[in-house]
Amino acid sequence: MEVFFTFIPKEHQQQQLIAEFPDVEFYFEYKGKSRLPTADIVVTFGEDLSDEDIQQAKKLKWIMVASAGVEKMPHAAILEKGIVVSNVRGIHKTPMTESVLAHLLALKRSLPFIYEQQRKEEWSRKSGSTELSGSTALIIGPGAIGAEIGRLLQAFGVHTIGCNRSGKSADTMEEMVAFGQLIDVLPKVDVVISVLPSTKETKHMLTAEHFQAMKNEAIFMNFGRGDLVEEKVLIEALEKEEIAYAVLDVFEQEPLPKGHPFWSMPNVVVSPHVSSHSEKYVERALEVFVANLKKWLAEDPHPSNLVNMERGY
Amino acid sequence: MEVFFTFIPKEHQQQQLIAEFPDVEFYFEYKGKSRLPTADIVVTFGEDLSDEDIQQAKKLKWIMVASAGVEKMPHAAILEKGIVVSNVRGIHKTPMTESVLAHLLALKRSLPFIYEQQRKEEWSRKSGSTELSGSTALIIGPGAIGAEIGRLLQAFGVHTIGCNRSGKSADTMEEMVAFGQLIDVLPKVDVVISVLPSTKETKHMLTAEHFQAMKNEAIFMNFGRGDLVEEKVLIEALEKEEIAYAVLDVFEQEPLPKGHPFWSMPNVVVSPHVSSHSEKYVERALEVFVANLKKWLAEDPHPSNLVNMERGY
Structure with a gap:
């Protein structure tokens, strides 16, 4: 199983993920595209995925958005391919x-x-x-x-x-x-x-x-x-x-x-769209992701904070 | 009985006092001194009374300070004459x-x-x-x-x-x-x-x-x-x-x-000493004063928020 991050968590956060999920391959690439064709799961801030990216992502089953807004995502393509989308709205x-x-x-x-x-x-x-x-x-x-x-x-x-x-x-x-x-x-x-x-x-x-x-x-x-x-x-x-x-x-x-x-x-x-900023942001997003990845690996395809891509939230 | 304000409440606030206490004579004079010799009660922000003022105030029994701090008041003279001091600390x-x-x-x-x-x-x-x-x-x-x-x-x-x-x-x-x-x-x-x-x-x-x-x-x-x-x-x-x-x-x-x-x-x-400012300030101070003046007229010489002038608060 491949998990592809399109942002770079801190080194110790990456190491924690790798240690906690030894059977999962993690890739981290800032605004990256290289692993889209093979990734099962993409973790993104939600602003870097195009319609073409989704077409390319043959194995993609779940997009975890580490923010609240999904309006910049290619809704139609995601819906068509039945990809599960979740976000981190609580954090x-x-x-x-x-x-x-x-x-x-x-x-x-x-x-x-x-x-x-x-x-x-x-x-x-x-x-x-x-x-x-x-x-x-x-x-x-x-x-x-x-x-x-x-x-x-x-x-x-x-x-x-x-x-x-x-x-x-x-x-x-x-x-x-x-x-x-x-x-x-x-x-x-x-x-x-x-x-x-x-x-x-x-x-x-x-x-x-x-x-x-x-x-x-x-x-x-x-x-x-x-x-x-x-x-x-x-x-x-x-x-x-x-x-x-x-x-x-x-x-x-x-x-x-x-x-x-x-x-x-x-x-x-x-205010330049900074009201959600916090030194604790990525840490909390990863907590949500880790809990959901555990579920996912246990074949429970229902991450918390599911986004209804038809409704848009 | 004379009550001497050394600040000027709004016109309607003055009228309320006069209507509520028909037997009391109210005088309002910004940083005033003229009524000190005859006033029974002085209502002040606490920064305008000198040692000499207290000596002059032959009938003064109660100073109501419409602020919290009393450190600019002539403590020794007030203590010597046994004048009651109260403030509005709650407001x-x-x-x-x-x-x-x-x-x-x-x-x-x-x-x-x-x-x-x-x-x-x-x-x-x-x-x-x-x-x-x-x-x-x-x-x-x-x-x-x-x-x-x-x-x-x-x-x-x-x-x-x-x-x-x-x-x-x-x-x-x-x-x-x-x-x-x-x-x-x-x-x-x-x-x-x-x-x-x-x-x-x-x-x-x-x-x-x-x-x-x-x-x-x-x-x-x-x-x-x-x-x-x-x-x-x-x-x-x-x-x-x-x-x-x-x-x-x-x-x-x-x-x-x-x-x-x-x-x-x-x-x-x-911050230029404005943290207690509020559009509701004088209104609240007068509420405290009115309650205490009623007590005073009922010969209960214990206004709320008494200040111990020896201790300083």
């Missing part, structure tokens, strides 16, 4: 939640102002700081990450409203609405946080009407995928000050090009 | 805790880097972000504010160690040490947070040895009073990189003068 929840809370608290507690004053060596106490406590937050897409965000928001005294397709109850959400009712709750919400994946249904799901329905003081945070809202819609809402801030970790085009208006808008924070 | 806990968490998460999740990249319009994902989860924090002075900080740190998966005079157990602290044992726990701590008041005992309590005992990766946060550590000791620890960061909301000299090394040190965050 992002701690760093992503910490990033969401960091950005939110930073705005409430005036950190951009404080840093700017320090650069100018100016002592001003006119921070205008406000409190997160007592706010209402809407979490769009309350899966594992959304639930963790909700849990910590509640600890800060925030009222949590979740929004998913069905409107069915979700962990750590005090209220729930379905996608279709989104616009009804926006007027009472102080913070709108999306952690939605990119699917046919979520693409451009937020429209100008949604931003018009939000409070002028609202903070919009997109930590899901950049195509949730058309850029021009969001830019217009920000220029008209229909909302107070946008904190964006994801964009329609990444990297965000030089000269893009988001870079210099005073009510936008550009 | 800082929400904004201060949010500020502590904001700064801590900002450093862990690379917000200074993200803001700096945005200013340069540069997309770099080399954030080097780490996680707060799994850290160990030492909270020096776990009173109302420290307990709230501990509660939220625990929600983020942080192990909490409290440090007070006696080492007696305190809310939301998983371990406790006495002041004298401080140096023993520092080597295992990732974040050191002080919310201590300024007293004879806490002045210059942290020494060079304490910083040498901390991890090189440690973040030191002073949100108590600036004289906890001599500036030159802290500067030396930072220059030698004995710790990774200092986040300072308080200083030996405030405002921090232009040209002071702290302003430009890359491992220092200068």
